[in-house]
Amino acid sequence: MLYRVAGQYKTSYKADYALFPVKQDAWLLGVILLFAFVILPLMANEFTFRALLIPVLIYSLAALGLNILTGYAGQLSLGTGAFMGVGAYACFKLATIFPELNIVIVLALSGFFSAAIGMAFGLPSLRIKGFYLAIATLAAQFFLVWLFQKWAWLYNYSASGAIQAPNIQMFGVTVAGARASAMTQYYFVLCVVAVVTFCAINITRGRIGRIWKSVRDMDIAAELVGINLMKAKLLAFFVSSYIVGIAGALFVFFWRGAAEAELFDIQLSFRVLFIAIIGGLGSILGNYLGAILIVALPVIIGAVPSALGLPISPSMVEHLNVMIIGLLIIGFLILEPHGLARLWAIIREKLIIWPFPH
Amino acid sequence: MNPRPSPAQFAGADDGIAKGDVLLKVDNVSLSFGGVKAITDISFDIRKGEIRAIIGPNGAGKTSMLNVINGFYTPQVGTITFRGEERRAMKPHHAVRQGIARTFQNVALFKGMTTLENIMAGRSVLMKRNIFWQMLWHGPALKEEIEHREKVEEIIDFLEIEHIRRTPVGKLPYGLQKRVELGRALAMEPSLLLLDEPMAGMNLEEKEDMSRFIIDVNQQRGTTIALIEHDMGVVMDLSDRVVVLDYGKKIADGVPDVVKNDQAVIDAYLGVAH
Numbered sequence: 124m125l126y127r128v129a130g131q132y133k134t135s136y137k138a139d140y141a142l143f144p145v146k147q148d149a150w151l152l153g154v155i156l157l158f159a160f161v162i163l164p165l166m167a168n169e170f171t172f173r174a175l176l177i178p179v180l181i182y183s184l185a186a187l188g189l190n191i192l193t194g195y196a197g198q199l200s201l202g203t204g205a206f207m208g209v210g211a212y213a214c215f216k217l218a219t220i221f222p223e224l225n226i227v228i229v230l231a232l233s234g235f236f237s238a239a240i241g242m243a244f245g246l247p248s249l250r251i252k253g254f255y256l257a258i259a260t261l262a263a264q265f266f267l268v269w270l271f272q273k274w275a276w277l278y279n280y281s282a283s284g285a286i287q288a289p290n291i292q293m294f295g296v297t298v299a300g301a302r303a304s305a306m307t308q309y310y311f312v313l314c315v316v317a318v319v320t321f322c323a324i325n326i327t328r329g330r331i332g333r334i335w336k337s338v339r340d341m342d343i344a345a346e347l348v349g350i351n352l353m354k355a356k357l358l359a360f361f362v363s364s365y366i367v368g369i370a371g372a373l374f375v376f377f378w379r380g381a382a383e384a385e386l387f388d389i390q391l392s393f394r395v396l397f398i399a400i401i402g403g404l405g406s407i408l409g410n411y412l413g414a415i416l417i418v419a420l421p422v423i424i425g426a427v428p429s430a431l432g433l434p435i436s437p438s439m440v441e442h443l444n445v446m447i448i449g450l451l452i453i454g455f456l457i458l459e460p461h462g463l464a465r466l467w468a469i470i471r472e473k474l475i476i477w478p479f480p481h
Numbered sequence: 482m483n484p485r486p487s488p489a490q491f492a493g494a495d496d497g498i499a500k501g502d503v504l505l506k507v508d509n510v511s512l513s514f515g516g517v518k519a520i521t522d523i524s525f526d527i528r529k530g531e532i533r534a535i536i537g538p539n540g541a542g543k544t545s546m547l548n549v550i551n552g553f554y555t556p557q558v559g560t561i562t563f564r565g566e567e568r569r570a571m572k573p574h575h576a577v578r579q580g581i582a583r584t585f586q587n588v589a590l591f592k593g594m595t596t597l598e599n600i601m602a603g604r605s606v607l608m609k610r611n612i613f614w615q616m617l618w619h620g621p622a623l624k625e626e627i628e629h630r631e632k633v634e635e636i637i638d639f640l641e642i643e644h645i646r647r648t649p650v651g652k653l654p655y656g657l658q659k660r661v662e663l664g665r666a667l668a669m670e671p672s673l674l675l676l677d678e679p680m681a682g683m684n685l686e687e688k689e690d691m692s693r694f695i696i697d698v699n700q701q702r703g704t705t706i707a708l709i710e711h712d713m714g715v716v717m718d719l720s721d722r723v724v725v726l727d728y729g730k731k732i733a734d735g736v737p738d739v740v741k742n743d744q745a746v747i748d749a750y751l752g753v754a755h
Binding site: 328334340344348351352 | 572574577582583585589590591592593594598601602603610612615616617618622623625626627631665669
């Protein structure tokens with residue numbers, strides 16, 4: 124009933140290529156955007172912004188970047204955390220060297236640094252695949268984090284070895300640094316995520332997306348339909364690391380405020396990978412669903428028992444969180460390798476034919 | 482809806498070679514893997530507009546021959562001349578750009594993609610818009626996408642696979658997968674189409690369908706076809722000329738009627754002491 128596609132005829136290919144060929148999808152997105160832009164900020168307090176909304180967006184973005192590489196182009200990577208770090212450090216250096224530069228431009232530029240580094244570490248993908256490639260990207264992970272610690276120029280020789288987001292103003296409003304309000308930062312991150320998502324959807328459904336998926340599904344056949352494997356893989360590393368780098372920069376400048384090199388260690392890579400797997404590899408929507416789940420889970424585990432009057436210690440919350448995430452990953456890998464996004468797709472299919480499935 | 486494409490719309494790639502002239506020439510090609518000689522000193526040619534069959538018993542080197550032609554293997558000796566250009570080593574994606582497309586013995590489709598996406602993927606090399614236009618989608622990228630979609634829909638109509646346009650190819654039965662694969666090869670607008678056992682594992686009806694498509698491709702689009710097939714009835718009916726391989730050597734070459742009665746061919750198929 125809700126999803127009635129009958130009567131929605133396409134009379135041109137252009138109509139068929141609309142972002143939402145089914146108009147209920149467009150309404151649904153409208154409602155979600157209304158929530159994201161208006162209703163949630165009205166309801167949220169400082170804690171909700173900092174503990175839920177902003178991290179969900181940033182993790183979604185990082186997972187989106189990884190998903191382009193792993194889910195679309197089929198190249199497994201364990202270096203996401205380090206590539207986020209490259210984006211963050213690049214953003215920090217650019218923002219301190221050119222304090223006058225608009226933060227949007229700084230962000231866009233810092234993405235290129237992580238994209239270049241990501242592409243360099245993607246070179247082994249031309250020769251090796253699967254788990255072996257994952258090990259090669261693992262090298263990037265450890266090497267880059269080591270570099271963040273040892274190369275003092277990167278953190279401007281600060282005594283703590285940490286990078287600190289400076290106060291940055293855009294059009295007279297403080298958007299980053301200690302004085303920025305959570306709501307401003309939320310809106311900024313939301314806009315960045317929305318724009319990047321729009322671009323990512325378009326790339327993945329067009330020629331380049333098809334090239335990536337061909338490489339993922341059968342690389343030999345892809346080569347024999349005329350696809351240059353080298354270009355396709357390196358482009359995937361480039362685009363993926365670009366998005367991941369921006370996510371890293373947002374991570375420090377619009378959420379944490381400060382970061383040490385250890386923040387970008389393998390734990391972060393795994394967390395982003397889990398989001399992509401639970402959300403669904405090869406889907407854009409999945410990143411958001413996965414990020415909501417992973418970020419909200421510890422908050423819920425911490426809040427629900429105390430609301431019910433059960434005492435729960437913070438360490439217990441942490442343990443439960445790890446256990447539940449572990450179970451979820453095993454469960455998803457076995458039962459639904461395409462993740463939450465596929466679950467939604469199945470629900471949507473059922474809704475379209477409901478209540479007359481035959 | 483789309484009208485059924487008329488033959489005039491179906492012009493094959495124009496490669497400046499008149500019908501009947503030599504399109505591809507294989508000269509003294511030898512290919513070996515270590516000590517195993519897959520192909521020994523084979524020469525033949527393929528003329529524009531013909532259906533050329535390559536036959537032979539299992540392990541005769543037929544598929545290796547196709548792999549040499551489309552650049553997947555590099556022969557140790559010999560040259561390939563395609564559209565007047567001589568070459569020995571090349572990358573497969575260059576061969577595609579030159580106008581050689583192929584299908585595979587074992588279906589090699591992109592399983593996670595739909596029929597439409599698979600055939601569209603075949604047009605990747607013909608599409609030009611760069612990533613910045615792709616990001617915006619609207620404007621030139623969309624225009625290009627629609628242009629190519631129209632061509633792809635012609636192919637979908639031609640192969641009568643409209644009903645599975647949006648089905649992931651992994652879910653399709655084997656016969657339809659073969660058809661989609663042919664569609665993907667056609668989408669590249671090749672001047673030479675290599676078909677590696679297009680009818681393997683098909684029932685009679687499916688074989689008849691596939692034969693009809695091959696003849697139509699050849700006659701309506703003017704595409705030159707090189708075909709590997711084990712069904713002798715099909716080979717003799719479809720092809721204009723046949724080359725027979727056995728143990729990596731060429732043992733016969735000519736029109737079907739001559740080849741059929743060649744003593745060496747009969748021996749190779751029935752098996753005599755070598």
